[in-house]
Amino acid sequence: MSxxxxxxxxxxxxxxxAIALVPGANFLRVFGKDFHQMxxxxxxxxxxSGVPVxxxxxxxxxxxxxxxxxxxxxxxxxxxxxxxxxxAAGAALPQLAKGARVGxxxxxxxxxxxxxxxxxxxxxxxxxxxxxxxxxxxxKTLEEIAALREAIKRSEVALExxxxxxxxxxxxxxxxxxxxxxxxxxxxxxxxxxxIVAAGDNAAKPHASARADxxxxxxxxxxFDFGGRYNHFSADITRTFFVGHVSDHDLAFYDTVLAANTxxxxxxxxxxxxxxxDDEVCKVLERSQFAAFKRHKTGHGLGLDVHxxxxxxxxxxxxxxxxxxxxxxxxxYRDGEAGVRIEDDVVVTENGIESLTMFPRELRVIG
Amino acid sequence: MSxxxxxxxxxxxxxxxAIALVPGANFLRVFGKDFHQMxxxxxxxxxxSGVPVxxxxxxxxxxxxxxxxxxxxxxxxxxxxxxxxxxAAGAALPQLAKGARVGxxxxxxxxxxxxxxxxxxxxxxxxxxxxxxxxxxxxKTLEEIAALREAIKRSEVALExxxxxxxxxxxxxxxxxxxxxxxxxxxxxxxxxxxIVAAGDNAAKPHASARADxxxxxxxxxxFDFGGRYNHFSADITRTFFVGHVSDHDLAFYDTVLAANTxxxxxxxxxxxxxxxDDEVCKVLERSQFAAFKRHKTGHGLGLDVHxxxxxxxxxxxxxxxxxxxxxxxxxYRDGEAGVRIEDDVVVTENGIESLTMFPRELRVIG
Numbered sequence: 001m002s003x004x005x006x007x008x009x010x011x012x013x014x015x016x017x018a019i020a021l022v023p024g025a026n027f028l029r030v031f032g033k034d035f036h037q038m039x040x041x042x043x044x045x046x047x048x049s050g051v052p053v054x055x056x057x058x059x060x061x062x063x064x065x066x067x068x069x070x071x072x073x074x075x076x077x078x079x080x081x082x083x084x085x086x087x088a089a090g091a092a093l094p095q096l097a098k099g100a101r102v103g104x105x106x107x108x109x110x111x112x113x114x115x116x117x118x119x120x121x122x123x124x125x126x127x128x129x130x131x132x133x134x135x136x137x138x139x140k141t142l143e144e145i146a147a148l149r150e151a152i153k154r155s156e157v158a159l160e161x162x163x164x165x166x167x168x169x170x171x172x173x174x175x176x177x178x179x180x181x182x183x184x185x186x187x188x189x190x191x192x193x194x195x196i197v198a199a200g201d202n203a204a205k206p207h208a209s210a211r212a213d214x215x216x217x218x219x220x221x222x223x224f225d226f227g228g229r230y231n232h233f234s235a236d237i238t239r240t241f242f243v244g245h246v247s248d249h250d251l252a253f254y255d256t257v258l259a260a261n262t263x264x265x266x267x268x269x270x271x272x273x274x275x276x277x278d279d280e281v282c283k284v285l286e287r288s289q290f291a292a293f294k295r296h297k298t299g300h301g302l303g304l305d306v307h308x309x310x311x312x313x314x315x316x317x318x319x320x321x322x323x324x325x326x327x328x329x330x331x332x333y334r335d336g337e338a339g340v341r342i343e344d345d346v347v348v349t350e351n352g353i354e355s356l357t358m359f360p361r362e363l364r365v366i367g
Numbered sequence: 368m369s370x371x372x373x374x375x376x377x378x379x380x381x382x383x384x385a386i387a388l389v390p391g392a393n394f395l396r397v398f399g400k401d402f403h404q405m406x407x408x409x410x411x412x413x414x415x416s417g418v419p420v421x422x423x424x425x426x427x428x429x430x431x432x433x434x435x436x437x438x439x440x441x442x443x444x445x446x447x448x449x450x451x452x453x454x455a456a457g458a459a460l461p462q463l464a465k466g467a468r469v470g471x472x473x474x475x476x477x478x479x480x481x482x483x484x485x486x487x488x489x490x491x492x493x494x495x496x497x498x499x500x501x502x503x504x505x506x507k508t509l510e511e512i513a514a515l516r517e518a519i520k521r522s523e524v525a526l527e528x529x530x531x532x533x534x535x536x537x538x539x540x541x542x543x544x545x546x547x548x549x550x551x552x553x554x555x556x557x558x559x560x561x562x563i564v565a566a567g568d569n570a571a572k573p574h575a576s577a578r579a580d581x582x583x584x585x586x587x588x589x590x591f592d593f594g595g596r597y598n599h600f601s602a603d604i605t606r607t608f609f610v611g612h613v614s615d616h617d618l619a620f621y622d623t624v625l626a627a628n629t630x631x632x633x634x635x636x637x638x639x640x641x642x643x644x645d646d647e648v649c650k651v652l653e654r655s656q657f658a659a660f661k662r663h664k665t666g667h668g669l670g671l672d673v674h675x676x677x678x679x680x681x682x683x684x685x686x687x688x689x690x691x692x693x694x695x696x697x698x699x700y701r702d703g704e705a706g707v708r709i710e711d712d713v714v715v716t717e718n719g720i721e722s723l724t725m726f727p728r729e730l731r732v733i734g
Contacts, residue, residue: 079664
């Protein structure tokens with residue numbers, strides 16, 4: 001089987017005349033190798049018919065060659081700039097004439113890559129085919145699920161080790177430093193993203209940054225949204241704890257989120273749409289006394305990208321299939337007071353889901 | 368002073384009718400806050416005249432509000448999608464009519480952001496203004512240099528701690544795991560990038576990935592290209608060691624790179640162009656017996672982005688000024704055999720440069 005077979009399936013499904021790929025999750029899935037995305041563009045164009053082309057920085061050739069790319073490679077050196085290589089690549093794609101349509105990864109390709117392609121493929125229309133291209137990664141292989149499981153297991157070890165060290169009076173930054181250190185001690189080989197460690201009112205911001213000047217106090221919610229990477233796959237876990245003690249109001253608040261999370265894990269199964277999952281989970285929040293504090297959808301796909309398809313949200317009619325992996329992460333946020341989110345990573349099985357996240361969800365008072 | 372003053376300077380310098388910003392280093396410098404860039408677009412448009420607008424995911428409003436954005440905010444919720452907010456934002460920018468030019472960060476903005484802007488600002492031309500926008504970060508403040516110095520110091524502590532643990536027979540992956548753990552133990556609060564730990568023939572690839580199946584052997588070059596982040600600023604350090612012993616040939620190879628690195632640190636001073644620095648450094652390599660093994664330019668700017676202006680390469684006529692920070696990282700790569708790179712982070716002073724990197728450069732045999 002050609003390594004480009006998944007790309008040819010996308011070409012068939014979309015009817016586009018070519019697909020362009022840049023380094024990132026889709027590139028890694030197709031070619032088994034990833035590259036930095038900085039100031040040096042690296043772009044592959046796979047036409048429906050004819051020879052694929054790649055524009056590659058000269059200093060990456062040693063890493064690119066082992067891929068065994070089945071097409072023509074145009075490299076460029078720092079001192080010459082990249083437009084010469086793009087021009088040569090464009091000339092090698094005469095089939096992409098005026099009126100042709102090229103699908104690109106809209107959420108991944110940067111504008112300067114697009115501008116270079118537009119300059120050398122005049123008259124060609126570039127369309128956002130992010131969803132269609134990323135669909136090649138929708139259903140995970142057993143090997144991929146094993147990597148995810150390992151990333152999650154190691155991340156959970158790090159969380160437990162961190163909790164043992166949290167004390168009232170520490171700053172969020174101090175707790176974050178402990179978590180980071182523990183993630184690598186647990187054997188993660190990267191971070192899924194910069195972790196969120198947020199206490200008290202900061203936990204009410206879904207994507208908060210840890211503060212160096214806020215000292216965690218008794219009664220605070222303490223939210224961790226984090227994950228380590230293992231073998232390119234990313235864990236994405238959220239747990240919320242209370243420090244020292246928890247009020248009855250916060251207990252009810254927490255239990256509402258937990259009920260929504262539980263609902264999501266109970267009802268998800270193949271054949272359902274992502275929209276239906278979100279709808280059922282959201283209803284638990286919307287029918288509660290805390291309906292006003294809901295801010296976001298239920299979850300997102302998870303794999304080589306931390307946020308990928310399927311987006312678990314109303315309006316997304318993607319039908320769930322075995323092998324899809326996504327997060328179930330309902331949350332409630334009382335501005336200026338507290339936030340609670342409980343996030344699991346689940347894989348769709350033949351008759352439901354299995355949660356890859358094993359960390360207990362029952363309310364836990366720490367410190 | 369308005370927080371938008373740096374953006375207005377870019378507008379004046381470029382003559383564009385508006386500048387659009389997305390989360391990232393420039394956004395962080397202007398607004399003092401960064402945001403995740405995943406599936407939810409967040410875009411700010413600052414017109415030459417009239418009220419700036421921002422399109423912001425609803426769940427980020429709690430983090431966005433404290434910025435004190437001096438303009439109109441259009442938020443959108445997951446269930447509604449983002450085009451409604453873009454349309455409202457476009458309608459609030461009637462001055463951006465047909466023929467207007469909007470500068471964007473070509474190396475940072477993604478294609479789906481651009482497509483959304485193009486849809487609601489019809490007839491407007493979007494141009495890559497990455498260099499002009501990033502120029503607001505060219506000269507670092509004393510506070511920024513202090514953060515860089517701290518990131519570098521902590522990274523160097525981690526490197527020394529790692530070297531003490533390296534033994535013949537370890538895999539590159541094992542050494543990488545030690546380095547990652549030591550970076551966070553040393554108090555870094557993030558990674559500048561996924562580190563490169565490459566031995567033997569792998570060191571001949573400028574951007575190699577650590578292998579789990581290669582055991583480091585005596586006589587190998589062992590190259591570390593890595594950095595920890597501190598307070599948003601990124602260290603970027605390369606040192607190459609030899610394991611057990613070093614051949615005379617490798618010694619001459621190493622000394623050639625060291626001579627180029629030394630040259631770069633000796634000659635760089637304000638008033639010189641980036642092109643001249645690269646030229647002088649490259650000549651040391653090009654006039655050596657190892658000229659055929661040179662693969663890349665001398666270096667790049669360093670700050671909130673790991674690779675930013677000024678690019679230290681021939682053809683870049685940017686004049687160096689006090690406060691600019693860049694890397695001096697000549698390298699030589701013998702395919703299939705060994706690679707050596709020695710990278711320092713330097714700040715331009717009133718009459719030369721100061722190397723923020725203090726780690727010794729003399730050839731060191733470890734393990």
